[in-house]
Amino acid sequence: MELQRLLWQHLDMIEFRTLADDHPDLAHSPLLRGALLTLQYAQEHGSIGLTKTKAFKRVFVHWAVENFNWPGKSAEEMFRYNKVVNEYEFPPVEVLHFLLISLRLGRHIKGEFRLTKRGTKLAQAPGHLFAELIPYFVLQIDHASYARFDNRPFGKWDVWMNVINVEADHGTTEAALFKTFYGEPQDWHTVGWREMAAFSACVLRPLEWAGLLMETRKDDGGKHVCHVFKTPLWRSAIKLDTDDMLRPMSLQ
Structure with missing residues (x-):
């Protein structure tokens, strides 16, 4: 009742x-892990290349499939039937790309995704990135859009x-x-x-x-x-x- x-x-x-950056429970979040890896990849390589439609290029998508350790989306499963994987075929990357741009942690510049100053800072601060990313993702995003559901x-x-x-x-x-x-x-x-x-x-x-x-x-x-x-x-x-x-x- x-x-x-x-x-x-x-x-x-x-x-x-807001949890401490070294809080062990943060390891339970696939989205946080993917965001950290994406930001750190862009930081290490200087940028992430974009296609003409402003999606992440396949070289990064392939790297993400192999490194995100996403539940239910193992690299073996993803590459079993497709040798080439585009951003829209790996929804975690598509959603993260949108989130990082929306939260101004990265921006598109001359065909590349580059980190902003905030993105560079939060790439090394898991607890603070969680506080920025997860409430926005859960409470503000239209989840039906990337799930391809009309209902x-x-x-x-x-x-x-x-x-x-x-x-x-x-x-x-x-x-x-x-x-x-x-x-x-x-x-x-x-x-x-x-x-x-x-x-x-x-x-x-x-x-x-x-x-x-x-x-x-x-x-x-x-x-x-x-x-x-x-x-x-x-x-x-x-x-x-x-x-x-x-x-x-x-x-x-």
Whole structure:
């Protein structure tokens, strides 16, 4: 009943804490890792070359595929069927390119991507880069655009994150979260799979890319099940209205 009340009330507290640059929980964020590697690559090489359409050139995209260690996007998988990978075919690079330009950490100059003074500074400051990058990515970006989805799930980040904070505290499933928010028990095997796909792509995936959630997928009796857990980074980096509803972690 308490969570149902939360779904209807106004929640405005999503506070991202700035962590020390050497905080170990920052290692959970794939997006932060990719941003640091991109900034450091541009710093080391002086720039990153751009195509005529102002995308990163393939030489950098290939390097990113091999070095980002992106969940579900291993180099072996990416190059299995394609010897050449463009920026738009590796969404993490496409999204990071947009984010770094939008946050003025880099800019396009004469066919090259070059770091700004802020970008150069934050390339060596993971905690401060996280504070700049992750709240903007999670809360401000249209996640349906790069996911190539026309549908967007109904809801707002203050409600999604406050409820997930409680529901996923000891682990839950993608289907259970969907049911909590929308009342219908949909998953990838029902007629509501499009709604599930939109929820997964626009809510759960951004939180996973940010390093705040972790998903594990397995087959259970021939049925695909996705389990969702909060990472240590969620607990150390985010302060929410529902924190006082969390149960202590069991020591057993």
